[in-house]
Amino acid sequence: MAITFTGTTRNQGELEEIQQELYQDSKTFRENIIDIEEGHKSGTDVYESKVTVTMSALNTGEVTATGNIDLGVQKTPVSLVPFNYEDRIDDNTLKGTRFEKSMKAGAFNTISDEFDRKVLIDITPAIGADLETKLWNGATAATKTAVAALTPGAAQGSITAAAQAAVAAMPTTLFDSLAVRILYNDSQSKTVPGAGLGDYIKVTGTTVTSSNIAAQYALLYAGAPSKVIDSGEGAIFAPLGDRQLIMIANNAVGAAQQINFLVEGSGPDAKISYNGIPVYFHPLGATFRVLTIPKYLKVLMDLKGDLSSLQVDRVANGAMQRYIKNTQAMSTWVTNQRYITLYGG
C-alpha cells in the first residue's frame, strides 16, 4: 500500500549560521588618517592663517607701515547637519520562524534574543558602511545645483565637464562629501572668498585602468606642490577599485614586470604606496583621486561614539513594536585648499 500524506511539508533542518551581508566598515573613523574633530554640536568656526612677507632694501630709519608683512587670518563658519537612521519594527513578524524559539513565554513577549544577536546587531555596521560612502561620495541638492551652474573648462580655476557630470550623478545626501567640498565650498580662505569653486590644484583625468593607472598616478604626483611631497605627511586618497587595478598593474601577465607601486604585506591589510606616498582606499567615485596632507581633510562631528550608539526600545502605550534610532551630527570641511591636488577635478 502506497504512503499517502495530506497536509503541507516543511523543512526539518536549517542552516545554523544566518548568511549575513558583508559590510565595508567605516575605515575613515577606524583609521583616523584624516582629521576627525569631535565636540561640535550645531556648527563651528574654522580659522586659517597665512603669513606673506616681501623683502625690501635696508631701511636705517624709522619702521613705517610698509605693508611688507601680511598676517592674514580668515574665519569660516561651518554648520553641522543633524541626521538620523530610524524606524519601527514589529517583532510579531518573526513568529513562525526560527526566531520564535528564543522568544520568552507570554503572548506580549515577541522579542527574539537570537534575532537581536544575529540580525539587529548588523544595524551599526550598516550605518558605518553607509556613512563611509557618504563621507567620500555624495552631494546635497543645493550643491548639485550650484556645481551644475558653473561654466566648465580645461584650465586651472575651472571645473572639468567630467567632474561636473560626476557630481550630478552622485547620490543626493544631507551633507557634502569630502570630494565635493574640495570641488565647491564657501571658505573665506580661498583666493576669491565665499561660495564657489574650490582652490584645489587641478590634474585632468581619464578613465583609469590597470594599463594606465601608473601613468595617471604619475600625473597626480607631478601635479602636487613640492611642499606637500617634501612634508613627509602627504597621502593619496583613491577609489576602492584602485587597489585591484594597482595589484593587476604590478603583476602584469606575460610582460616584464615593472613595479610602480610598493606593496608591503599581503591581503586586505597590505600597505600600498606610490613614490613614498601612502595610498588609502575609500569609496570615492571612479573620477577622483586626492593627494594632500590628510589633516586638511576634516570631518566635524558631535561625538564619534554616536556612530555606534543605538536607541532600541518599545514604542509607547502598549504597542507591541520597537523603535530603533541612531542620531548624529556631522559635516565635512577642507582647509589649505591650495595644497589639495585633485585628479579628475
Added chain:
Amino acid sequence: MAKQETQSGFVNPFEPGVNYKIFLEAVGDKTVEDYCKGNLTKEQIEWLVNDLKHYKNK
C-alpha cells in the same frame, strides 16, 4: 573679458581664464581637433574631446 589669444589667434582652453564657453565660441564651425591641431598635444586634444562630450550632453 579679453580672450586668451596667441598671435595666431588660437584660444588655448588650458589657459587660466578660458572656459568652454569662450573656447567653443573661438572654435566656431571647425571641429575641436582641427582647431587645436598644431597648438595642443595629441593627448591634450584627445582629453579635450572626451571632456567636451560631458559638456555638450548637458
